Amino acid sequence: MAAKAPQNSQSSNEASFTNNIPVPKTKMFVKSLAESPDLISIPSSYASMTGTPNTENQELSEEPEVKFPTIDFSLLTSGNPDQRSKVVDELAKACEEWGFFMVINHEVPERLMEAVIDGCREFFDLSDEDKLEFEGKHLLDPIRCGTSFNTTQEKVFYWRDYVKTFVHPQFFFPHTPQGFSEIAREYSKRTREVFLGIVEGISESLGLKAHGIYKTLNLESGIQIFMSNLYPPCPQPELAQGLPPHSDHGFLTFLTQNGVDGLQIQHNGKWINVSPIPNSFLVNTGDQLEILSNGKYKSLIHRVVLHRNKSRISLSIANGPSLDTVVTPAPELTVCQRPAYAGIKYKDFLELQQSNNLYGKSVLDRVRI
Ligand SMILES: O=C(O)CCC(=O)C(=O)O
Numbered sequence: 186m187a188a189k190a191p192q193n194s195q196s197s198n199e200a201s202f203t204n205n206i207p208v209p210k211t212k213m214f215v216k217s218l219a220e221s222p223d224l225i226s227i228p229s230s231y232a233s234m235t236g237t238p239n240t241e242n243q244e245l246s247e248e249p250e251v252k253f254p255t256i257d258f259s260l261l262t263s264g265n266p267d268q269r270s271k272v273v274d275e276l277a278k279a280c281e282e283w284g285f286f287m288v289i290n291h292e293v294p295e296r297l298m299e300a301v302i303d304g305c306r307e308f309f310d311l312s313d314e315d316k317l318e319f320e321g322k323h324l325l326d327p328i329r330c331g332t333s334f335n336t337t338q339e340k341v342f343y344w345r346d347y348v349k350t351f352v353h354p355q356f357f358f359p360h361t362p363q364g365f366s367e368i369a370r371e372y373s374k375r376t377r378e379v380f381l382g383i384v385e386g387i388s389e390s391l392g393l394k395a396h397g398i399y400k401t402l403n404l405e406s407g408i409q410i411f412m413s414n415l416y417p418p419c420p421q422p423e424l425a426q427g428l429p430p431h432s433d434h435g436f437l438t439f440l441t442q443n444g445v446d447g448l449q450i451q452h453n454g455k456w457i458n459v460s461p462i463p464n465s466f467l468v469n470t471g472d473q474l475e476i477l478s479n480g481k482y483k484s485l486i487h488r489v490v491l492h493r494n495k496s497r498i499s500l501s502i503a504n505g506p507s508l509d510t511v512v513t514p515a516p517e518l519t520v521c522q523r524p525a526y527a528g529i530k531y532k533d534f535l536e537l538q539q540s541n542n543l544y545g546k547s548v549l550d551r552v553r554i
């Protein structure tokens with residue numbers, strides 16, 4: 186059945202979004218595969234050749250109670266300089282030692298967080314034909330929906346469907362399910378406010394002016410990508426992967442989920458399961474922060490493992506520079522140290538990341554000096 190042309194809330198003919206890298210026809214959505222009545226094992230095209238996710242070259246941490254860094258957003262914005270400077274120090278430590286933190290007391294209403302996840306679920310529940318309307322034709326099309334990560338490049342597919350849309354500087358969104366777009370618009374806006382507050386704190390933590398990063402990365406027209414992932418129940422979770430180990434291309438990613446865990450982060454050479462504090466954001470550092478901080482704040486390597494009987498939905502909001510910003514190490518940080526990364530336009534970085542395999546820090550490695 187032929188897919189109809191994508192329809193979005195606004196025009197998709199923005200010059201900054203058009204490129205010529207075509208998107209292949211989506212393989213079957215993994216949700217439909219997972220719902221096949223007789224499925225007792227995964228097709229070989231989903232079986233990881235590098236071993237099971239949990240035994241792959243690194244062990245799972247055996248620490249029973251991991252104390253993840255937690256940032257109280259209300260203390261960062263309270264106007265009390267002592268409280269703020271304490272949180273700035275905590276941000277420095279979290280970014281340097283973990284590349285990961287949970288944000289609590291962020292003022293995004295819990296019911297909005299629940300409503301947006303419900304919207305994601307309703308979207309994934311649409312028929313394959315309805316979802317294919319949003320498949321997208323080119324890699325940087327503002328709305329794209331599909332499965333795995335990049336099925337033209339992958340020998341092994343990931344047990345994951347996704348919908349991905351650009352929500353800043355211009356808001357694009359599927360017109361269905363009804364009401365989803367409005368909820369997503371509000372959620373994206375509120376999340377961006379928290380992101381901008383955290384960016385000021387990170388700016389200060391690097392010894393830059395509070396607005397330094399905002400100006401350098403042109404965040405006024407910074408990219409915000411709304412990406413929801415569905416990981417359906419998998420009959421052989423020990424063989425398939427939700428997402429392989431990778432870092433995120435942007436500056437900071439804000440993640441929430443439907444109450445089902447599955448995210449693992451790499452810390453001190455071990456994998457750690459992340460179980461979020463309710464109503465918190467899981468925030469991780471991305472490649473543009475690693476470049477800007479000249480390697481002081483490394484981007485976090487993370488991956489997703491699957492469940493036999495549970496369906497997981499996550500929503501990651503990737504926040505990055507404007508597409509035409511050339512990101513380099515901050516000049517203030519290369520006075521005593523040589524720059525460790527060459528400058529690269531964010532749009533080029535994004536295109537490289539989207540058109541290749543998702544693995545490790547493959548794109549960042551290309552700009553290391
Ligand atoms: O689903 C998750 O927990 C992580 C998703 C992720 O890594 C991504 O969207 O880049």
Ligand SMILES: [Fe+2]
Pocket residue numbers: 431432433487
């Ligand atoms: Fe990620």
